Amino acid sequence: MRRLRAVVRKEFKEILANRYTVVVSVALSLFFGMMYALQGAGASRSPSPASPVFVLSSVVGLFLSYTFAGQLFYREKVSGTIETLLCSPIGLRMLWAGKVVAVALPASVLALVASALEVVIVSVRSGAAATPSGPVILHVLIVVPLFNATLAGLLGFAQMLLGMRENRLIGFVVFIPLFAALYGIGFSGAGQFAYGWSSLGALVGIAVILLAAVGFLSRFLSRERIVITLP
Amino acid sequence: MIVADRLSKAFGGRAVLRGVDFEVGEGEVFGYLGPNGAGKTTTMRLVLGLLRPTEGAALVDGQDVGRSPDARRRIGVLLESNGLYDRLSAIENLSYYAELYEIPRPGERIAEMIEFAGLADRRRDKVGTFSQGMRRRLGLARALLHRPTVLFLDEPASGLDPEAQKLVRDLIADLSSGERITVFMNTHDLDDVQRICSRVAILCNGRIRADEELEVWNARSEASGLVLTLVEEGAVREASSALEGLPAVAACRIEGRTLTVSTHQELPTATVIGLLEERGIALHEIRRARQSLEDLYLETVREAGDDA
Numbered sequence: 001m002r003r004l005r006a007v008v009r010k011e012f013k014e015i016l017a018n019r020y021t022v023v024v025s026v027a028l029s030l031f032f033g034m035m036y037a038l039q040g041a042g043a044s045r046s047p048s049p050a051s052p053v054f055v056l057s058s059v060v061g062l063f064l065s066y067t068f069a070g071q072l073f074y075r076e077k078v079s080g081t082i083e084t085l086l087c088s089p090i091g092l093r094m095l096w097a098g099k100v101v102a103v104a105l106p107a108s109v110l111a112l113v114a115s116a117l118e119v120v121i122v123s124v125r126s127g128a129a130a131t132p133s134g135p136v137i138l139h140v141l142i143v144v145p146l147f148n149a150t151l152a153g154l155l156g157f158a159q160m161l162l163g164m165r166e167n168r169l170i171g172f173v174v175f176i177p178l179f180a181a182l183y184g185i186g187f188s189g190a191g192q193f194a195y196g197w198s199s200l201g202a203l204v205g206i207a208v209i210l211l212a213a214v215g216f217l218s219r220f221l222s223r224e225r226i227v228i229t230l231p
Numbered sequence: 232m233i234v235a236d237r238l239s240k241a242f243g244g245r246a247v248l249r250g251v252d253f254e255v256g257e258g259e260v261f262g263y264l265g266p267n268g269a270g271k272t273t274t275m276r277l278v279l280g281l282l283r284p285t286e287g288a289a290l291v292d293g294q295d296v297g298r299s300p301d302a303r304r305r306i307g308v309l310l311e312s313n314g315l316y317d318r319l320s321a322i323e324n325l326s327y328y329a330e331l332y333e334i335p336r337p338g339e340r341i342a343e344m345i346e347f348a349g350l351a352d353r354r355r356d357k358v359g360t361f362s363q364g365m366r367r368r369l370g371l372a373r374a375l376l377h378r379p380t381v382l383f384l385d386e387p388a389s390g391l392d393p394e395a396q397k398l399v400r401d402l403i404a405d406l407s408s409g410e411r412i413t414v415f416m417n418t419h420d421l422d423d424v425q426r427i428c429s430r431v432a433i434l435c436n437g438r439i440r441a442d443e444e445l446e447v448w449n450a451r452s453e454a455s456g457l458v459l460t461l462v463e464e465g466a467v468r469e470a471s472s473a474l475e476g477l478p479a480v481a482a483c484r485i486e487g488r489t490l491t492v493s494t495h496q497e498l499p500t501a502t503v504i505g506l507l508e509e510r511g512i513a514l515h516e517i518r519r520a521r522q523s524l525e526d527l528y529l530e531t532v533r534e535a536g537d538d539a
Contacts, residue, residue, distance in 0.1 A: 006330030010319070017318035017357075084314025087279050087383075088331045089300040223297060227281045228242070 007098025033117030061111035103152035146207035153214035237287035262428035307379030313370030317359030364395030435535030
């Protein structure tokens with residue numbers, strides 16, 4: 001556990017030391033929070049911010065997980081420091097897990113900040129406290145971090161095992177369309193979606209299964225594969 | 232300490248290493264030489280457990296480094312990237328590794344190693360602001376932070392100015408002689424080899440072509456050849472054939488009426504003079520040619536190329 005903590009702490013330091021990433025991440029979270037509150041779904045629905053918060057927190061969390069994963073996994077490979085780390089006593093899965101935590105945690109916190117901002121703006125505009133329902137609050141606190149960790153784990157796995165070109169291709173072909181689709185769904189359909197306990201239960205179940213699947217996938221991480229795909 | 236036993240590696244059917252054998256003993260500084268693409272980095276990666284051999288095995292202290300965290304705790308590595316993070320300070324970099332290696336009382340050891348790297352006044356600066364030489368020194372300090380017994384170095388002096396190169400060389404020499412650390416060093420730099428290695432192996436086309444103590448290389452260098460200048464150019468081919476018949480002679484090279492004779496062992500000038508006199512070949516001049524390590528290296532590489 002000491003080594004896991006060391007990896008998480010060091011990765012946090014690296015994220016915080018990159019002012020560009022910090023500024024862009026915070027700005028994006030605030031921007032998305034305001035956009036959802038002031039436009040699209042925010043304007044066409046009742047004062048309850050439940051559904052937009054559900055989509056907003058997911059979009060922001062996943063987008064930032066994608067951004068941070070690039071910083072922590074991809075950069076480690078590009079700089080070549082991963083090779084030195086693989087010669088240290090830390091296990092490969094432990095290293096991967098530490099990075100996953102370090103990606104998912106700040107992404108989830110910023111998703112929470114974006115959601116809170118959206119709730120505040122909706123409340124101010126409607127003149128009444130727009131408190132999200134219990135399932136939505138739990139969604140932001142539990143489901144979003146789980147999905148963030150799942151995406152971070154999956155991206156980390158791919159970025160460690162695939163070559164640089166394949167990784168860039170995945171970014172263009174898979175993730176950018178995925179975020180565009182999520183963003184579109186947030187604006188078009190979120191206002192009509194009722195997020196209740198059953199939705200929460202289903203999503204927690206899906207997130208846990210996916211995270212377990214990614215955890216299982218991490219068994220297939222291999223030093224050799226990482227080393228031969230170094231740039 | 233380090234053993235490679237019939238170590239072979241192929242990538243997609245292309246053999247990069249073909250049955251490499253060597254043993255490096257405690258306190259030795261093993262220089263692993265070879266041209267680009269010879270397989271030096273692949274060998275180091277196999278020994279470090281970063282690649283799995285297609286055949287054979289590589290062990291450090293009897294253990295497979297890739298499978299044993301304990302073995303990894305006993306080794307230090309300095310690869311091309313130095314293993315440093317540009318956005319973290321010198322202290323933060325070493326603190327990270329101190330935690331990974333679970334070093335007791337890390338503060339003291341980190342301060343000691345920062346001092347060792349000569350970076351005490353820059354310890355809180357980001358590594359991204361350091362020069363190549365400073366990074367290399369900090370990389371070496373990082374590699375030694377957990378007091379390894381075996382050190383793997385990949386081109387330790389590459390990209391450094393002459394002053395920094397000397398500093399790094401001196402540090403490695405001190406580690407070997409003072410702390411009995413075993414060093415495995417990939418290098419192109421023959422100067423490095425001559426100054427700090429106790430043994431040298433040359434790898435070409437995935438095979439070790441020579442593996443000797445540095446003293447043996449030096450002895451070969453001392454008695455490595457003769458240069459003969461004949462009176463008549465027409466006799467030079469006959470002289471060459473006659474000399475090539477001697478067991479001490481490795482090869483002869485003709486240039487006009489000059490004949491350069493490479494030898495495996497000591498070849499007395501009297502033997503050569505006698506042989507030429509028997510054949511009626513008039514000699515204008517004979518002198519000893521001392522080959523540098525570079526000449527011997529190039530000769531080995533050339534011979535390997537001819538064999539391939």
